[in-house]
Amino acid sequence: MLEIDDGGVLTFLICIPGARRVDVVGVFSGWHEQRFPMERVNDECWRLSLRPGPGEHQFRYLVNEEIWLLDATSHGTRTNAEGIEVCRVWMPPAQITPDSIAA
Secondary structure: EEEOOOOOEEEEEEEEEEEEOOEEEEEEEOOEEEEOOOEEOOOEEEEEEEEEOOEEEEEEEEEEOOEEEEEOOOOOEEEEEOOEEEEEEOOOOOOOHHHHHHO
């Protein structure tokens, strides 16, 4: 499950019985893939929060260093340049209010 808060924080939550380790592997910097270890929440669920910035980001989950999973709650999927199906998430741009613009 994905959740985006008003402050631009993206939280990943996935429940996988029996998992020993879960990583989010994705392109969040715009140019190379990174691996982010998730924190165990309970016996089955894992969580990770990031602030990736605005725009589209691609990711998938790596379970126990061997099983790749997609997230059904993502903003769709696409095939990346290496021919691998990955999830997409769209982070909205920062909201600008008229009061925040210098005169």
